[in-house]
Amino acid sequence: MCSTKNIGSKCRSSITAFRLIVLIFMTAIAQAQPVDGNTYKLTLAEAVQFAKTQNKLVQAACMEESAAEEDRKDAYNAALPAITANGSYQRFTDLTLFTHGLSHSTTGPRKPTPNGATLGVDALFNIYSGGKQRALQSEQRSKLQLARLNAMDQSGNVALQTAHQYLELLRLNDLQKLILDQLNRAQTRLNNINTLYKNQKVTKSDVLRAEVLLSNVQLSLQENENDLTITNQKLDVLLNVPDTVQISPVDSAAMPKPAVSALLPFVEAAGVTNYSVQKATESIELQKARLKGIESSNKPSIGFYTAYGLNYPNYLFFPPVNQAYAIGFVGLKAQYSISSLYHNKSKLAAGKLRVKELEVQQQAYNDNVRTEAHSWYIKYAEALTRIEVNERSVEQAQVNYRIVNTKYLNQLSLLTDLLDADNLYQESRFNLIKAQTNALNIYYSILYISGNL
Template identity: 85%
Template sequence: MRSNIYIGSKRRLSIIALGLIIFLFTTGIAHAQTVDGNKYQLTLAEAIRFAKSQNKLVQVATLEESAAKEDRKDAYNAALPAITANGSYQRFSQLTLFTDGLSHSTTGPRKPSANGAALGIDALFNIYSGGKQRALQDEQQSRVHLARLNTLDQSGSIALQTAHQYLELVRLNDLQKLILDQLNRAQTRLNNINSLYKNQKVTKSDVLRAEVVLSNVQLSLQENENDLTITNRKLDVLLNIPDSVRIAPVDSAGMPKPAIDSLLPFIESAGVTAYSVQKIKENIELQKARVKGVESSNKPSIGFYTAYGLNYPNYLFFPPVNQAYAIGFVGLKAQYSISSLYHNKSKVAAAKLRERELEVQQQANNDNVRTEASSYYIKYTEALTRIAVNERSVEQAQVNYRIVNTKYLNQLSLLTDLLDADNLYQESRFNMIRAQTNALNIYYNILYISGNL
């Protein structure tokens, strides 16, 4: 039994992995490829594209959009005539007649027949109902637009989360390389210090401190590996693939950054194209349709109706005749609810107030979106400047480390100076990677808030 379960789960894993490979090739991916077993190479653009099509939350939003479209069809179908077919048959018992109270009775057959039957069809077509039908159609149309915007918003949100997790994976991968490089320096430094200690040029404290530093670097390496595993699993969830699949980022933190001028169109249009702005605008249209629907109750309604049927026996004459007859009619039906003048007054007022509420909310939301977009633009400019500054810092820290390392080996500086120089060099490279990934994170935030992700 356990072996069957294991084989089944392994088969499902293979199918999902195969699906991932097929997707990568069918979407024209040039770089994506299997590195080993369950490890795959993906660019950032490929990861975003895959998440937007496969993520479960995006699928939920797509299903809701399909359901809204069906509701819209139902609203339009409601304008079609309501047609009903009906039929009945009755078999009557003997007719009992009472006289003088209930003390005397006589029994006889029902006339003209003990049987009764009817078969007919009727139809009702709404000609005018004060605009209620049109308002319902407009409301459902707005709901479809809202569902579509929700799908786009959910897709953009998942794309943004995917970009953040991918860039975090990139950052951790680059940090892994830097920590391994630091580990190599710490091991080499310990070997050199041991040699100096054997030649009685340094004290035992230098050896012990170098060992402690090496242990700390080893611990940092293990911590970074754990963070890599956690981030990879988060990315797997966003891509809707098994946790065992390892993603190897093709892009690095040093990938090209968009020019600052290229972001201006996104910033300027954010007040119109942002998903939240579009949704509030569509909500206003939805509320307008609701107002029209409520107001329609104050107007008369006119309908065309018709019926045709076959009946037995014939009760159109007196006495009834033992025969079947067929008859039909056409007509117009008009009605007006006088009570709507006072029953509907508060409903209309409430609906209009909610419309006004949404308009004010739209203004507030537009202000927030423009402010947030401008803030991201400013931070992106700052991030590009920070990258340029960190590039110089890395070069200077590297030169400083080499100088101090040479001095220490020649016993012209203390171990503390060497460790400080090493930490400065490592920190400057960490800051460089962080600045590069932060800039890209801000860029994707700008794309999302402007409705372009």
Template identity: 70%
Template structure:
């Protein structure tokens, strides 16, 4: 299915039949926001690798060459001067390699690595969160398209009833059994249904375009939902494990936890500024001419060294105090924010659970209402054409039947939308 949809990018107009799960999976892999989040995750992985590479020795190679001009010497102020070549040679050159390796820096390197580890995990969570959010939007838009398509069928049925009713009323009017006002009312009803049908068709086009954007497809592609509003709904017991796992699996809570890890790594990095550092360094090079002796000798020489360098910033004793306190307070701030996020997520998940249970009950009630409204319309229609009821009663019965069918479809799609919102809230979408 993914291959077929991907090839649609080069097709001017296409129609594809997709199930809800297929639409979600395709959107999670092709949506531009998801791809951007994955790109950011790859960048975070490179930043993490760079942090680990920083622990490797720093090696530099250098080379230089100088050609000196003649040397001019002045005596007695600037009145007398003599000029001659630079001794021992007017040429100078150097070629060397030096290396520096950090042995201990108070834990600064490990703190940087820990921070980048947490940032990478945060980027991964952002990618998962973005994919889940797009999946939720896709499910919501798909269900909206399902609802509109089902409504389209119902409106077409109502249009046929209105056309048949107008034809029958015209026959009754010709036989002088009904008044002209009944004919006019039936015509107005037919016009209203035609307008409703046009509005619904336009809504389908708009909903399809929104779904195409989420799935990164051309506007010319038409999606035909393979699932209907009457698809099986999960039992209420299926949602209980989701509630139990929400605080551990929620994207928002997990991201809050990683932000805390990032800030803790920053605290350790700032604290390392108050610690001494020890590094190993070495160099080896070829130099010309030889300035190690006096007078200098016109010859090249090589020499190298190894050594240890220790440093301690005394000023860090008073410069770092407020920095450390501020960073520790930010850790406490993020911990409180995580607790607040956990509270909100728990309340939201419980609300979805309650609303889903309500939606299932609403479906059962609306199913009975549709059956009752259908039978009511049949009875009132029979009475009207037997001159035992008014046209107003018939039109009201028709509207009631149509509204009950609309309400059933809305209840069915709302239940599935709530279920997918709970999946996203619990980090399972």
């Protein structure tokens, strides 16, 4: 992220952090063991951290934050005196005087000289303007904070998408192993059935069914390989790396998962720390600053102004004198717009209504976030329980498959029973991987909705 409390050091810190992360990522790539020359190992934490800085949408959000910072500086610079330097030179034509309408005229040189010139400097400093300047500064501070929150939100959103895609890639990789294992079982089973068929212990239908199942497994393998390619490309886009880069997950679906109790503080604080709620809160402050700007129009303004200049010729005397002179002045300028009393009446009413509207929206965001966070919390506890159940199911399904397979080879069960046992074993292992990745997806969703990703 490119946002810190210290605005002046924010960008320098973000650039340093970005370079460090890029260096770490490139070092990891250099040290990785490439599978085919363009495949690199990456952990889930590394992928998430890299995407939070390298992703194009995050970079664009950081640029907008930097632009908002410049706008804030401009608002503070507006309080400085407005100083203007000016100069001019004129060369006048002869003067033509008309009498009796336009029928008679006389021409002569312009007195005291046909030349004229001015050179000077003036300054205006705002002393009091009803709080308009402070309101403008507060407005720009709120806009900067909103831009910072947008950048954080964009970074968190990209991190969440990266985690989802990484876990999907992880699921598909594990599924690839399961399918290859199933393919090996199907091939072995077909060989065994062919042997039994040659010994006239099974019918031709068993051979055909085994061949059909083998073809289906091969098709599933091809489908999974295509899904792997698509998911890898999506992950490349999120990481902002070339599409030719193949990411090989280092983590596994069975990686340790936080306890349910460890996520409770995130869930309880989500109603305050959520990015949408924070942006709604800052939007209220922004509207209040705008309301103060409108109210300032109903108040007088006082300014200090001064000027000093060199003029030629001298028109301070009559008749004018062909000479240059220098003169300056200082003074105070007070102004009050009486029409603001009725011009700003509806603007003030609209501004106050918008503040109330934003406050209601903030409450709605808070309610929705708290509900969603608690929903994810309940689902996470459910996901951990599902993992335990599926782990037992895998063990039971594996034992069941071995028993049925032995029975079939001894002609004590039907091929249908063996295929059902194989499918049950395969499905139970797939469900375990799915439950493990779903739990991690929910975990990252809780981190994002609580504003901690």
